[in-house]
Amino acid sequence: MATVAVSKISEIDRRDRRFGWLLTAPGLASLTLVITFPLFFTVFVSGFDYTLLHRSFDTFIGIENYRSAFAENYFGEALWVTLKFVVAVVALEFLIGFTVALMLNSVGRFKDIYYLILLMPLLINPVVVALIWRMFLHPELGIVNYLLGLVGIAKVNWLGDPVIAFWTVVLTDIWHQVSFMIVLLLAGLSALPKEPYEAARMDGASTLQAFIHVTLPLMRPVIVVTLLIRLIFAVKTFDLVYVMTRGGPGTATDLISYFIYRSAFFGLDIGQASAISVLLLVIVLALTAYLYRYMRSLA
Amino acid sequence: MAEIRLSGVNKVYPGNVTAVEDLNLDVRDGEFMILLGPSGCGKSTTLRMIAGLETITSGDLYLADKRINDVDPRDRDLAIVFQNYALYPHMTVRDNLSFGLRLRHVPREDIARRVDEVAAMLGIGPLLDRKPAALSGGQRQRVALGRALVRDPVAFLFDEPLSNLDAKLRASMRTELIKLHHQLGRTIIHVTHDQVEAMTMGQRVCIMKDGRIVQVGEPIEVYRNPVNTFVAGFLASPPMNLLPARLEDGQGLSVVHGSLRLPVPAEFSASFAAYRSKPVILGLRPEDMYVPDAPGLVAVDVKVAAVEALGPETVLVSEIAGGAEISSRLGREFSARIGSIQRLHIDPRQMHLFDPETTSAIPRNHAA
Numbered sequence: 019m020a021t022v023a024v025s026k027i028s029e030i031d032r033r034d035r036r037f038g039w040l041l042t043a044p045g046l047a048s049l050t051l052v053i054t055f056p057l058f059f060t061v062f063v064s065g066f067d068y069t070l071l072h073r074s075f076d077t078f079i080g081i082e083n084y085r086s087a088f089a090e091n092y093f094g095e096a097l098w099v100t101l102k103f104v105v106a107v108v109a110l111e112f113l114i115g116f117t118v119a120l121m122l123n124s125v126g127r128f129k130d131i132y133y134l135i136l137l138m139p140l141l142i143n144p145v146v147v148a149l150i151w152r153m154f155l156h157p158e159l160g161i162v163n164y165l166l167g168l169v170g171i172a173k174v175n176w177l178g179d180p181v182i183a184f185w186t187v188v189l190t191d192i193w194h195q196v197s198f199m200i201v202l203l204l205a206g207l208s209a210l211p212k213e214p215y216e217a218a219r220m221d222g223a224s225t226l227q228a229f230i231h232v233t234l235p236l237m238r239p240v241i242v243v244t245l246l247i248r249l250i251f252a253v254k255t256f257d258l259v260y261v262m263t264r265g266g267p268g269t270a271t272d273l274i275s276y277f278i279y280r281s282a283f284f285g286l287d288i289g290q291a292s293a294i295s296v297l298l299l300v301i302v303l304a305l306t307a308y309l310y311r312y313m314r315s316l317a
Numbered sequence: 318m319a320e321i322r323l324s325g326v327n328k329v330y331p332g333n334v335t336a337v338e339d340l341n342l343d344v345r346d347g348e349f350m351i352l353l354g355p356s357g358c359g360k361s362t363t364l365r366m367i368a369g370l371e372t373i374t375s376g377d378l379y380l381a382d383k384r385i386n387d388v389d390p391r392d393r394d395l396a397i398v399f400q401n402y403a404l405y406p407h408m409t410v411r412d413n414l415s416f417g418l419r420l421r422h423v424p425r426e427d428i429a430r431r432v433d434e435v436a437a438m439l440g441i442g443p444l445l446d447r448k449p450a451a452l453s454g455g456q457r458q459r460v461a462l463g464r465a466l467v468r469d470p471v472a473f474l475f476d477e478p479l480s481n482l483d484a485k486l487r488a489s490m491r492t493e494l495i496k497l498h499h500q501l502g503r504t505i506i507h508v509t510h511d512q513v514e515a516m517t518m519g520q521r522v523c524i525m526k527d528g529r530i531v532q533v534g535e536p537i538e539v540y541r542n543p544v545n546t547f548v549a550g551f552l553a554s555p556p557m558n559l560l561p562a563r564l565e566d567g568q569g570l571s572v573v574h575g576s577l578r579l580p581v582p583a584e585f586s587a588s589f590a591a592y593r594s595k596p597v598i599l600g601l602r603p604e605d606m607y608v609p610d611a612p613g614l615v616a617v618d619v620k621v622a623a624v625e626a627l628g629p630e631t632v633l634v635s636e637i638a639g640g641a642e643i644s645s646r647l648g649r650e651f652s653a654r655i656g657s658i659q660r661l662h663i664d665p666r667q668m669h670l671f672d673p674e675t676t677s678a679i680p681r682n683h684a685a
Contacts (some may be wrong), residue, residue, distance in 0.1 A: 145400070171347050211406075213401055213402055213403030214405050216370050216397075216399070217399065217403040217405070217464070220368060220370075220390055220391070220395070220396060220417075221389060221391070221416050221417035221420060221464070221468070223391065224391075224479070227420060229449075231416070235407040235408075236407060238407075
């Protein structure tokens with residue numbers, strides 16, 4: 019009797035599983051087509067001396083593309099610029115985001131309106147954001163220099179000076195992306211239990227002490243997840259640089275994703291670009307894997 | 318000295334919702350005071366105002382004769398135990414206990430000593446390195462209590478700390494809290510909606526309803542002389558039977574409800590005289606009804622509706638002919654068939670009468 023029952027269940031199980039595969043097949047097929055295949059093709063290409071001038075897979079050169087990337091100064095430069103950019107953007111967005119989230123969390127009236135205003139930039143396409151700011155910051159025709167002129171400040175060459183251009187891109191990114199931090203951190207703050215704060219008040223904690231000993235530890239998971247997600251996206255930043263500075267002046271804003279684009283479509287060296295793409299993928303994948311494991315450990 | 322005095326205290330929430338109205342209460346130094354009432358009666362709000370977690374809309378709050386309306390909670394030196402414990406989830410039990418002391422910059426050795434003392438007192442020594450998530454409800458409750466004890470405050474505020482525990486644990490914690498109060502001699506204000514806690518734990522009980530105090534007194538005094546039908550119907554389980562009745566004048570006064578006719582004892586006659594030929598509410602405690610007859614008791618025949626054998630006692634729910642249902646607490650050996658007629662004997666000297674319009678007790682001038 020028992021064996022009959024077991025085989026019956028497993029028959030149902032099998033049918034369920036087949037139906038499951040049937041349902042996921044279209045999704046899996048399109049994912050393979052647009053993600054898995056390009057991904058493996060990139061890895062494949064990175065092993066060949068494949069350029070747009072010489073489009074053939076007849077010269078397998080192994081890790082030569084990777085080696086030469088590191089040998090080249092410009093790649094190291096791009097890595098360094100990307101690192102500076104990512105740290106600046108994530109750190110500043112976190113500080114501003116957390117401050118605003120804390121302020122909004124204690125706001126009672128018009129919360130929805132503030133929320134809506136703050137969310138606006140996030141809804142704009144990055145290319146549009148870059149175009150808007152490029153126009154605002156135009157040295158001669160931009161409204162920013164005009165307004166500065168009204169209060170007697172000399173014109174600033176926002177995108178023409180290497181140091182200023184880097185910070186201009188950083189600030190534009192902050193303007194665009196800071197609401198992402200605010201929204202996530204605010205969601206975390208409003209989900210915190212109220213009781214430990216009352217207990218802390220009775221225990222004699224000041225507002226600052228309650229923030230350090232209660233808010234921060236309780237917010238830790240949200241903070242880590244928010245930082246990691248933002249980090250992953252910041253590493254991949256492309257649109258802002260493409261529209262605003264084209265990596266310039268010089269290599270001042272040459273982020274790694276733009277560097278890849280340049281090697282592929284200006285240097286025409288697809289093999290080299292693929293190799294750097296794979297390196298970027300490894301970095302992003304490592305961050306994502308850490309994020310995934312951290313989130314699993316919370317559950 | 319930790320006398321806590323509330324004088325004309327009001328709490329009005331935005332939108333003109335009055336939570337507490339004209340509260341006057343004097344909690345003596347070292348007293349175990351119970352705030353008792355149904356949910357929404359303002360007892361928790363009152364406690365939170367004393368703690369400083371809620372502002373006082375108007376009126377005065379004194380701690381040891383010092384007005385503390387505007388004193389920050391951390392400077393009041395009171396400790397509260399919350400209903401849901403409110404432990405710090407990210408800290409170990411040890412850190413939960415010591416947090417308040419660390420904030421007050423108590424020397425490290427003193428903290429360790431105090432924590433160990435309190436942990437030993439509450440039997441949570443083996444749990445010190447665990448986090449709250451790894452504790453059972455009863456253990457969390459002890460940690461919450463320990464966090465209050467370790468600071469050695471001038472008074473303790475308990476906000477229904479036992480209500481989340483199962484019945485057995487609640488009974489043992491009740492006993493422990495009574496012992497603890499005896500040991501520490503500190504003022505304790507304990508909020509509860511559980512009338513067993515109120516009867517057993519408090520030196521005095523303050524019964525609240527709709528944001529107002531209804532009656533304050535020793536539990537047994539409140540039980541014996543409830544000031545109105547609310548208190549009569551709230552305390553004890555099953556509570557006092559409240560029956561619509563009339564005060565009739567035959568050979569002397571008697572209270573009539575259906576087929577029940579209770580002659581008013583001579584010593585009450587003068588006090589009840591004003592209600593002659595008027596409707597009243599008759600209050601009879603279930604424990605003042607008996608099966609065997611005895612001198613001075615009045616017999617009434619009732620129809621058995623339900624028999625609840627609780628073990629130590631049996632509660633009989635029955636119907637008075639032409640009247641309402643009543644509960645009586647009878648001996649554990651009592652049994653009866655549902656629907657049968659049972660003769661009960663009621664002690665008229667234990668009758669309470671209430672004015673049906675004001676619901677207030679009609680005073681009876683005798684010593685019970």
